[in-house]
Amino acid sequence: MNRKxxxxxxxxxxxxxxxxxxxxxxxxxxxxxxxxxKEARRLQADVIRDNHDIWQELENNDRS
Numbered sequence: 001m002n003r004k005x006x007x008x009x010x011x012x013x014x015x016x017x018x019x020x021x022x023x024x025x026x027x028x029x030x031x032x033x034x035x036x037x038k039e040a041r042r043l044q045a046d047v048i049r050d051n052h053d054i055w056q057e058l059e060n061n062d063r064s
Contacts, residue, residue: 003051006043013040 001009017036020028 003047006047010040010043010047013037013043 013036017033017040020033020036
C-alpha cells in the first residue's frame with residue numbers, strides 16, 4: 001500500500017468515526033469508534049515513519 005492509499009484509508013476511517021458521533025447513544029459502538037481512530041493513527045504514523053520528506057510535502061501543500 002502506498003502513502004496516498006494509506007492516507008485515503010486513514011481519512012475514511014476518521015470520517016466513519018465522526019459519523020459514529022452523530023448516532024444516538026444507544027446506537028453508538030464504542031469499540032468500533034476506538035478501533036477506527038487507532039487504525040487511522042497507525043496508518044498516519046506508518047506514512048510519516050516511512051517518508052521523512054512528508055513534512056516538506058505537507059509544508060508545500062499548506063502554502064498552495
